[in-house]
Amino acid sequence: MSAISRRIFVQKRNLISLPRDIREKLNISVGDVLDIRMDNNKIIIEPMKLVPSDQAYFWSDKVQNDMLEAKNDVESGNVREFSTIREFLNGIEQ
Numbered sequence: 001m002s003a004i005s006r007r008i009f010v011q012k013r014n015l016i017s018l019p020r021d022i023r024e025k026l027n028i029s030v031g032d033v034l035d036i037r038m039d040n041n042k043i044i045i046e047p048m049k050l051v052p053s054d055q056a057y058f059w060s061d062k063v064q065n066d067m068l069e070a071k072n073d074v075e076s077g078n079v080r081e082f083s084t085i086r087e088f089l090n091g092i093e094q
Contacts, residue, residue, distance in 0.1 A: 018045075 006019045026047050033048040051059055082088040
C-alpha cells in the first residue's frame with residue numbers, strides 16, 4: 001500500500017479528524033474501533049475488526065495456519081475421497 005500523508009490539527013478537547021480519503025481507503029466508518037499506539041515517537045492508528053468471542057478461536061494463529069495448510073493440500077491435490085461415512089471414519093482413525 002502506498003503511503004498517504006496529510007496534516008491535521010488537534011481540535012478542542014484534543015480531538016482529531018481522519019481525512020475522508022484515508023477513511024474511505026481503509027473502510028473506516030462511524031462506530032469502528034481503532035487501535036492507537038506510540039512507536040519511536042510516532043502515533044500509529046490502525047483499524048480493528050472486532051470478532052465475537054465465540055468465533056475468536058477461528059482467528060487464532062493455529063487455526064489460520066491449519067486452514068492455510070488445508071488450502072495448500074487441496075490446491076496440490078493432496079486429498080482423499082471416501083465413498084461412505086464408515087470409510088471416512090476408518091480413514092481418519094489411521
